[in-house]
Amino acid sequence: MKIxxxxxxxxxxxxxxxxxxxxxxxxxxxxDGQQAWDMLQSESFDVVVTDLKMPQIDGMQLxxxxxxxxCRDVDVVxxxxxxxxxVAVEAVxxxxxxxxxxxxxxxxxxxxxxxxxxxxxPDVASETADTSEIDASIIGQTEGMLRVKQMINICARTDAxxxxxxxxxxxxxxxxxxxxxxxxxxxxxxAKVGCALFSPAxxxxxxxxxxxxxxxxxxTQRQGRFDVAEKGSLYLDDVDDIELSQQAKLxxxxxxxxxxxxxxxxxxxxxxxxxxxxxQNLLEKINDASFRQDLYYRLDVLxxxxxxxxxxxxxxxxxxxxxxxxxxxxQECLIxxxxxxxxxxxxxxxxxxxxxxxxxxxxxxxxxxxxASLLKTEMGGILASSSPNGLPKFTGxxxxxxxxxxxxxxxxxxxxxxxxxxxxxTAAASALGMKPSTxxxxxxxYGLG
Numbered sequence: 546m547k548i549x550x551x552x553x554x555x556x557x558x559x560x561x562x563x564x565x566x567x568x569x570x571x572x573x574x575x576x577d578g579q580q581a582w583d584m585l586q587s588e589s590f591d592v593v594v595t596d597l598k599m600p601q602i603d604g605m606q607l608x609x610x611x612x613x614x615x616c617r618d619v620d621v622v623x624x625x626x627x628x629x630x631x632v633a634v635e636a637v638x639x640x641x642x643x644x645x646x647x648x649x650x651x652x653x654x655x656x657x658x659x660x661x662x663x664x665x666x667p668d669v670a671s672e673t674a675d676t677s678e679i680d681a682s683i684i685g686q687t688e689g690m691l692r693v694k695q696m697i698n699i700c701a702r703t704d705a706x707x708x709x710x711x712x713x714x715x716x717x718x719x720x721x722x723x724x725x726x727x728x729x730x731x732x733x734x735x736a737k738v739g740c741a742l743f744s745p746a747x748x749x750x751x752x753x754x755x756x757x758x759x760x761x762x763x764x765t766q767r768q769g770r771f772d773v774a775e776k777g778s779l780y781l782d783d784v785d786d787i788e789l790s791q792q793a794k795l796x797x798x799x800x801x802x803x804x805x806x807x808x809x810x811x812x813x814x815x816x817x818x819x820x821x822x823x824x825q826n827l828l829e830k831i832n833d834a835s836f837r838q839d840l841y842y843r844l845d846v847l848x849x850x851x852x853x854x855x856x857x858x859x860x861x862x863x864x865x866x867x868x869x870x871x872x873x874x875x876q877e878c879l880i881x882x883x884x885x886x887x888x889x890x891x892x893x894x895x896x897x898x899x900x901x902x903x904x905x906x907x908x909x910x911x912x913x914x915x916x917a918s919l920l921k922t923e924m925g926g927i928l929a930s931s932s933p934n935g936l937p938k939f940t941g942x943x944x945x946x947x948x949x950x951x952x953x954x955x956x957x958x959x960x961x962x963x964x965x966x967x968x969x970x971t972a973a974a975s976a977l978g979m980k981p982s983t984x985x986x987x988x989x990x991y992g993l994g
Contacts, residue, residue, distance in 0.1 A: 546658070549581060549592070549593045550573070557596075562574050564651035568655065573588070581595065585611065591620065592622065593622070594624065595607055597625045605632060605639075608639060621640070621642055625645070630846055644703065656816075679694050679723060682719070683720065683723060686859075692850075693851055697727070708846075708848045709820065711851030713895065713898070714897055714966070715896045716851065721822065724820060728818070730776060734773050734774050736778070736780065738779070739783065740787050741786040741975055748791055749794065749807055750807050754768045754771075754807070755767050755809075756806050758808065759807045778817070778818045778820055779818070781819065789837070799840075800843055858889045861888055862885060868901050871901075872901075883916070886917070899965040907919055959987055
């Protein structure tokens with residue numbers, strides 16, 4: 546392919562051009578956007594790799610000129626420093642093929658160039674995410690969900706790391722898998738690690754694997770998730786639960802794309818795209834010194850903020866229809882209009898996950914017919930008596946006074962959390978801000994364990 550490298554930094558321009566030429570491409574260089582635009586008027590190129598910040602015509606202006614001219618079929622790759630990532634994301638929205646963040650090793654650009662080559666081969670389908678398929682898998686037409694779908698499309702087109710932010714039950718797992726499914730890595734493994742499930746010692750082995758004899762019980766060599774996800778995607782669910790002592794090694798694996806197994810010394814390459822999720826404000830954790838700032842910036846290249854269900858209640862009818870077809874694919878289910886109104890009035894602290902389990906239970910109890918009275922009575926009044934903060938509202942006090950009332954409220958919260966999490970005790974404890982061990986002790990206390 547004919548490639549034009551545009552960068553006002555001579556050393557980077559020359560070394561990158563040499564790397565691409567060494568791979569058999571015909572490469573030219575331009576020291577700024579104006580010179581690049583002049584060259585594009587007289588020569589044809591397949592790809593322009595351009596820096597974002599340049600004198601005269603910058604990378605964004607050059608992109609606009611290309612896409613508004615006869616050379617609009619040229620694929621543009623934007624080089625961007627970390628501080629300019631939002632602008633680079635905007636460039637992708639405006640038609641850039643992808644972006645790569647500085648600093649990077651020259652060979653890291655090669656997979657992007659190979660993707661462009663494959664895209665340009667005749668009779669090969671475009672690798673750009675199919676927005677109609679995204680619409681079908683991610684349910685919602687409110688403004689917040691349309692933004693989520695737009696960002697999924699952008700994330701799927703790039704190799705940049707992604708941070709998903711949202712409450713428990715909003716669908717972070719689904720969005721992570723959708724990004725992978727529509728990316729060029731879809732033929733390789735999508736591996737998931739629930740970071741809240743492992744102690745500091747175990748998370749290291751889970752992520753990187755271990756060598757035989759590295760600790761008691763390590764009778765064989767074991768691959769970690771970075772091994773399993775090679776050339777694919779690694780989803781770190783609840784990345785905020787990784788202890789500070791383990792964050793430096795994770796940073797190295799992401800930043801330098803190498804890691805060592807527990808008990809090993811050999812450096813192993815890690816061609817892995819990382820998608821992480823959190824339900825906490827990581828900037829607050831940085832301020833209290835429980836999360837590394839450099840790791841945060843490596844993870845938060847592209848971010849998707851997923852709105853809670855209470856902020857998109859107009860999507861509830863669509864979700865109800867979708868979820869009921871999952872619950873009973875071969876059976877008709879009737880839901881009253883008044884029942885739908887009850888669902889729309891609920892605060893949904895467990896979000897879509899809670900809605901799913903609520904519908905499943907109502908479907909079974911109502912034998913395929915869901916009414917407002919069923920939701921208000923058969924389900925213990927939980928839906929009808931929620932206060933704005935999602936906690937149970939009491940119309941009277943149990944016998945025993947204040948202490949008994951507090952225990953009653955605590956038991957109700959435990960039950961709500963378990964139901965919202967679909968019986969997942971770790972997720973329920975996390976939603977209540979408890980340690981899993983404390984949560985289990987309280988379940989035992991109230992006979993819920």
